[in-house]
Each structure stands twice: as structure tokens, then as C-alpha cells.
Amino acid sequence: MTHESHRVQMARSLGRLLKGFQSLTSLPAMRAQRSHPSACVPCRTTVALPSLFSFKPRDFSLPNSSWSSEMMRLYDHYNSQCEVEAERGETRGGPWQRLPSYNRSLKYATGGVYLSKIIQSRARLFTRNIREPGAAFEYVLFVNKEEQRCVCIFQAGHLLEGPPGHVHGGAIATMIDNVTGTHATVLSGPVMTANLNINYRSPVPLGSTVLIESSLDTKEGRKTFISCKVTSTDGSKLHTEATALFLSINVSHLLRGG
Numbered sequence: 001m002t003h004e005s006h007r008v009q010m011a012r013s014l015g016r017l018l019k020g021f022q023s024l025t026s027l028p029a030m031r032a033q034r035s036h037p038s039a040c041v042p043c044r045t046t047v048a049l050p051s052l053f054s055f056k057p058r059d060f061s062l063p064n065s066s067w068s069s070e071m072m073r074l075y076d077h078y079n080s081q082c083e084v085e086a087e088r089g090e091t092r093g094g095p096w097q098r099l100p101s102y103n104r105s106l107k108y109a110t111g112g113v114y115l116s117k118i119i120q121s122r123a124r125l126f127t128r129n130i131r132e133p134g135a136a137f138e139y140v141l142f143v144n145k146e147e148q149r150c151v152c153i154f155q156a157g158h159l160l161e162g163p164p165g166h167v168h169g170g171a172i173a174t175m176i177d178n179v180t181g182t183h184a185t186v187l188s189g190p191v192m193t194a195n196l197n198i199n200y201r202s203p204v205p206l207g208s209t210v211l212i213e214s215s216l217d218t219k220e221g222r223k224t225f226i227s228c229k230v231t232s233t234d235g236s237k238l239h240t241e242a243t244a245l246f247l248s249i250n251v252s253h254l255l256r257g258g
């Protein structure tokens with residue numbers, strides 16, 4: 001296989017992946033697969049995966065034993081407001097949809113097994129590359145398409161320390177980029193971060209659970225502008241504020257190395 005045909009195949013694979021990711025929010029239902037004993041929401045169903053996934057990879061956005069009771073309470077709160085499948089495949093109620101989260105992109109895309117062997121065998125999504133539950137980034141994202149906003153429930157583990165007892169600013173920036181970037185992808189398809197502006201207002205205690213909320217400011221041509229804030233779970237404390245600009249890209253942009 002020539003270098004050029006590798007690139008073409010990878011472009012196709014990435015294109016399918018991004019399309020699949022975006023179409024997730026328009027699937028009949030983003031059903032909750034629950035694995036935590038204390039979770040008690042009415043919809044006990046399985047996760048809907050896009051057809052491009054050839055087998056079931058681990059969905060990191062589902063509860064695990066490291067999740068605090070506050071993390072579980074908020075997960076249940078949003079999960080219980082998620083779209084559920086009613087009879088005959090129709091959907092019922094629920095303004096929110098939970099976004100599943102995997103640690104390898106290409107491996108699970110059609111053709112990705114081949115590509116992953118050559119190019120991507122060791123690549124992992126930055127925020128999902130530590131196996132020990134609770135050690136680093138524990139989070140789940142919910143999207144509200146009508147209100148064009150996202151909510152992420154984030155529990156910061158002990159490996160994310162910056163100032164003693166508090167979360168590293170780079171880890172907070174990573175999560176803001178992750179949440180706003182995912183939100184922009186849902187709204188606009190393939191994008192890359194062009195600008196990220198962050199004001200750190202108060203430190204985030206290590207081990208705590210916080211809310212990261214993002215909302216669409218405006219879309220202008222290829223540009224998607226998003227605002228974001230990190231707060232305590234009761235909303236009383238503002239930890240961080242950010243604005244971000246995402247530019248829509250053609251996937252070939254990634255293959256050219258930018």
C-alpha cells in the first residue's frame with residue numbers, strides 16, 4: 001500500500017469516526033448502561049453504539065467504584081433526564097443525552113484495526129489513559145441539544161495535583177478543552193481548538209467533584225465560539241471561567257500534519 005493510499009484510508013476512517021460521534025446525539029436514545037450499585041434511575045437499558053464500532057469497547061463515562069456520592073448524585077440527576085426509548089423504537093422525554101467516552105479512536109473505527117497497528121497502536125485519549133479508577137480524570141458529559149449546552153461532572157483524582165492539595169491548572173485546562181471541544185464537535189463536526197482563554201478564580205480541591213458547563217456563544221462560518229465555567233456542584237463557588245474558539249477542519253488537515 002502506498003503512502004498516499006494510507007492517507008486516503010485514514011482520512012476515510014477518521015471521517016466515519018467523526019460522523020459517528022456527531023450522529024450519537026441524534027440516535028433514538030443515548031441509553032444508560034448502569035454498573036454502579038447505588039445508581040437508581042428509571043431507565044435500565046444498554047448503551048447504543050454507532051455501527052462503526054465493531055465490538056464493545058469500555059465506555060469510560062459509566063460509573064465506577066471510585067465515584068464519590070456527589071458524583072453519583074449528579075450522574076443520576078442528569079441521567080434520569082435523558083431520552084429513553086419507548087415502545088416501537090420511539091423516544092420519549094428527556095432534554096439530556098449522555099455522551100459515551102472511549103480511550104482509543106482509530107482502533108474502533110472501521111479499518112482502524114489495520115491503521116492502529118501501523119500508526120496508532122500506542123495512542124490513547126489523554127484524559128482516558130490511566131486505568132486505575134479514580135486516579136486522574138473521572139468525568140461524564142451530558143449534552144442538551146435544544147439549549148446548546150453541555151454539562152460535565154468531573155472528579156479530580158490524586159494524580160492531578162498542582163499546588164498542594166489542589167488540582168493542576170493544566171489539568172483544569174485539559175478538561176475545559178475536552179468539554180468545549182466535544183461540545184463544538186457535536187455542534188459543528190470536526191474542529192480544532194484555535195484559541196483557549198482561561199481565568200482561574202479559585203483553586204479546585206483535589207478529590208472534589210465539580211461541574212464544567214459549556215454553552216454556545218455563536219457560530220460564524222467555520223468558527224464556533226464557546227463559553228465555559230467550572231463551579232462547585234451547588235454553583236455557589238466559581239473556580240474557573242473560559243472562552244474558546246474552534247475552527248472547523250477537513251480531516252485531511254490532520255493528515256497533512258496541520
Ligand SMILES: CCCCCCCC/C=C\CCCCCCCC(=O)SCCNC(=O)CCNC(=O)[C@H](O)C(C)(C)COP(=O)(O)OP(=O)(O)OC[C@H]1O[C@@H](n2cnc3c(N)ncnc32)[C@H](O)[C@@H]1OP(=O)(O)O
Binds near residue numbers: 105249258
Ligand atoms: C480533531 C477532531 C477531534 C474530534 C474527535 C471526535 C471523537 C471524540 C473523542 C473525544 C473528544 C475529545 C475532544 C478533545 C478536543 C481537543 C481539541 C484540541 O485540543 S485540538 C489541539 C489543539 N489545537 C491545535 O493544535 C490547532 C493548531 N492550529 C491549527 O491547526 C490551525 O491554526 C487552525 C486549524 C486552528 C486554523 O487554521 P486554518 O488554516 O484552518 O485557518 P486560518 O485561515 O488560519 O483561520 C481561519 C479564520 O480563523 C481565525 N483564527 C485562526 N486562529 C485564530 C485564533 N487563534 N484566534 C482568533 N482567530 C483565529 C483567522 O483569523 C481566520 O479568520 P477570518 O476568516 O479571516 O475571519
